[in-house]
Amino acid sequence: MALEEAMSSLPPRSLRVIGAGRAGGSLQGALAAAGWTVLAPLGRDDDVTDAAREVDLLVLATPDAAIASVAAAVAPVESTVVGHLSGSLGTEVLAPHRRRMALHPLVALPNPAVGADRLRSGAWFAVTGDPLAVEVVTALGGRWFELGDGDRVAYHAAACIASNHLVALLGQVARVAGGIGVPFEAYLDLVRGTVENVAALGPRAALTGPAARGDWDTVERHLAALDPDERPAYEAMVRLARRLVDDD
Numbered sequence: 001m002a003l004e005e006a007m008s009s010l011p012p013r014s015l016r017v018i019g020a021g022r023a024g025g026s027l028q029g030a031l032a033a034a035g036w037t038v039l040a041p042l043g044r045d046d047d048v049t050d051a052a053r054e055v056d057l058l059v060l061a062t063p064d065a066a067i068a069s070v071a072a073a074v075a076p077v078e079s080t081v082v083g084h085l086s087g088s089l090g091t092e093v094l095a096p097h098r099r100r101m102a103l104h105p106l107v108a109l110p111n112p113a114v115g116a117d118r119l120r121s122g123a124w125f126a127v128t129g130d131p132l133a134v135e136v137v138t139a140l141g142g143r144w145f146e147l148g149d150g151d152r153v154a155y156h157a158a159a160c161i162a163s164n165h166l167v168a169l170l171g172q173v174a175r176v177a178g179g180i181g182v183p184f185e186a187y188l189d190l191v192r193g194t195v196e197n198v199a200a201l202g203p204r205a206a207l208t209g210p211a212a213r214g215d216w217d218t219v220e221r222h223l224a225a226l227d228p229d230e231r232p233a234y235e236a237m238v239r240l241a242r243r244l245v246d247d248d
Contacts, residue, residue, distance in 0.1 A: 013056040013135070017041045018048055018070060023085045023105075024061025026115025033120060034139045052077040052097070057132060059103075060084045060094075068093040081132045087156035090149030091129045101129035102152065103136060106159060126155055172233055176226065204244050211241035 012035040017024040020041035032038040039055060042048055044062075051074050052058045058074065060067050064086045071082060071094045082094050083101040091100040106124040109115030125144045127133035137144040147155055170191065174184040197206035210218035219238055223231050 012036050013132075013139075014039065014054075015057050015059065016051060016055045017059045017061050018046075018051055018074075019043070019060065019062040020112070021061060022109045022111060022115060024059060025112030026105075026109045026119055027059060027061065027085065029112055029116030030119035030140055031136070033116065034141075036139065048074050050075060052080040052082060055080055057136070058082045064089055068095075071095065071097060081130045083129070083133065087126065087159055088153045090152055092149065099130045099132075101127065101133040102147075102149075103127055103133045104152075104156070104159075105142075108163060126152070128152065169233070169237070172230060176230060179227070207241060207244050209241070211238045212245055214245075 014037040015028065015031050016039040017028050018041065020028055020043070024041065028038050028041065042051055048070060053075075056079075058080055060070050060082065061084070062070050067084050067086060067089060071084075074082065074097070076082075076097050078098065080097075081099040081101055082097040083103055084094065085103060085105070086093075087104040089102065091102050094100040104126040105119055106126060107115075107118045109118065119142070120140050123140070123142045125133075125137045125140075125142050126147050127137065127144050128147050128149060134144060170187075173187050177184055177187060194206065200206075210216075210222070223234060226234060
């Protein structure tokens with residue numbers, strides 16, 4: 001906390017982004033609102049050779065596959081930090097720059113306007129590398145945890161499970177419920193309450209239902225009622241539910 005308090009007293013910094021899409025545009029808007037000087041972004045057709053000049057932080061908000069080549073195309077500036085917003089990549093892709101950082105916001109950024117607001121709403125960030133990453137989070141009023149380069153892939157996999165896989169699972173809810181005429185919206189309060197229970201109690205204590213209590217007759221009736229295409233996902237979730245119980 002002392003580090004964050006010290007950083008909060010630092011003068012505003014300057015930022016340039018290469019690739020101002022959803023993530024890059026969100027960061028630009030959020031840091032501009034926080035008092036940073038935000039320079040005009042650069043796009044795929046721009047010459048990025050001098051992008052690191054006269055700026056404190058250069059963020060490469062390009063697709064992951066392009067980060068290394070874009071970083072290599074930028075002439076290094078000793079005092080400039082070069083970073084990216086990828087969740088799964090480490091800082092090695094930012095060679096040859098000496099000061100490197102990775103900053104991944106653990107929040108969905110559907111568009112730059114909404115994303116800028118979410119980045120300033122107490123969001124969590126995974127940070128790696130140069131201390132300027134923590135300074136960015138502090139400016140945004142966020143929370144952070146540090147990751148080693150070798151842990152970022154596992155971290156990002158967990159993020160995909162928490163967000164993308166949850167959306168896919170709710171898609172299954174919509175299909176099954178829709179098939180019997182029950183509105184999908186009727187299940188959303190159940191989902192919200194379940195997430196609140198997990199936040200308050202932890203996953204194991206929040207687990208309910210037939211798999212948690214070993215009611216295999218009900219599980220079999222569920223499987224019989226489901227379309228065959230829906231059964232593998234249900235069975236996979238039953239195994240994960242039982243793992244919670246058995247690992248306790």
